[in-house]
Amino acid sequence: MSKIHVIHENPLWLPPLAEAFDRIGLPWAELDLSRGTFDLSEPPPEGVFYNRMSASSHTRGHRYAAELTAGVLAWLVRHGRRVVNGPAALDLEVSKARQYAALEQAGLSIPRTVMVQDDNAALLEAVRRHFASGPVILKPNRGGKGLGVRLFASVDQLAAHLEGAPADEAPVDGIWLLQDYIRAPRPVITRAEFVGGRFVYAVEVDTTAGFELCPAEVCEVGDAFCPAGPAASAPAAPRFNILPDGIEPALRGRLEAFLAGSGIDVAGIEFIRDTAGRVLVYDVNTNTNYNAGAEEAAGLAGTARSGPGALAAYLAAELGRGQRQAA
Template structure:
């Protein structure tokens, strides 16, 4: 019988090389489970031994893997039903694929989030924006409930521009039919912050420039032209660190990046939780700890 291994449940091989290198460096055995919707699951057959790490992405449908999330739901329930150790299990998957679920969980943990209206068609998006503007919100942002990579994220400073956008082919329907209209939170400086966590421990924070928009995937495979988007916030500690740690513990999230905005008037507004977090190589080169190496060590310890 082979020794137990870490099994990485995901769907995008392009994001995998930094993790493979980290597991190799730490001497931790790892196997990829690529869930792209084509494999069957026999619920009566026990899974292999080992530790299972789910890093399924909410943006999987953008790579042609429209069934991957449903497939992962079934696989994680199967693993948990047989008592296997699952990191970022079935409950965490539901946070990954729903910003509504993230918002509710963050609010319950006492974390401030943007004012948000949930909409189910184009007219409701416009109506939601009108309601926010009427209540004093100067600019709004649209986004997809099942997002990742900044899907559907656009800023609108006037309702006319939003109305024209909604009437055009530029509007992209959310894959789950759920859109969000949020207040645009103006940062004190032109960046947002992402705090990285592994195993209930804060690793480091990075700044992500918003100068080129909101497509802020930090992985090397997501690199855009126009210069570096990410830099280490050396010595920065999230102002809401204790609340973030409590939120992660209560939600059962063991590996994640949490994104927030620090505003000119002193607010700290949290807007996203990434449970399939990727790491930027430029930041990793100068960070006090390596995200992939810390993951490999943490999962290796669970073996």
């Protein structure tokens, strides 16, 4: 029987999706690519393949999971299988530099960014040359749970950090990014969720206690990066809140056009507004997770308007389309 195949390397992220799939009777199976063996001379199984490979896979001991996934996706495409978040999406997932190029090509603004090969002397020289007048953010090109993403007030502060930086914070692809610190009028960022290339809802995230990229509860990693400013006292209100009015139609249309042009079906796009009201996009997460507490508070949990519910409905439609075409 044809089914949905969920490509992943972290089973802890599957339960909310499994519940939504089972609720509508969607046949599915997981395809764990933390490791694997594939006979490329044989055709893959029938069905729709949903790629959830994460840029942070190396932080869970799966250093080459993304590379294995790239090969598997090429095999699937070669045999005409429908892949949700296919090779183009994976390519942007594992490289913020390529994300930023695609965003700017689509007419979206990003924070000023300088790319540096993993070399301390080159990093410090780049900060002196491009960010001497203010704070700078250091982040790895291939992200992962906020690991290695830090805000520095000066080049001297960065130099002191680099002297004793943990080895596991080094970028897995050898590329660091230096980025402008964005001053926001309020300590929040916005994450807009899209399924099937269409807007589902937007979450406002309070960053006063630091910002963790992944909204799922299983993503807690302790020390986190706050793009809107340094950490302060923890907020009394929930950190994740779904905006009842969503985002403005013009921005929604531009983000949807970016996804369509980039071959991305499912994503969470994160942006911040500066003091002038300008929207700056700083992350595209094609392995999106959803905050259960925010969905519950907004009355979306367990419905087709939730993130997992919208995803289940979309994948069911894709599976049905494939079955009709094969008939």
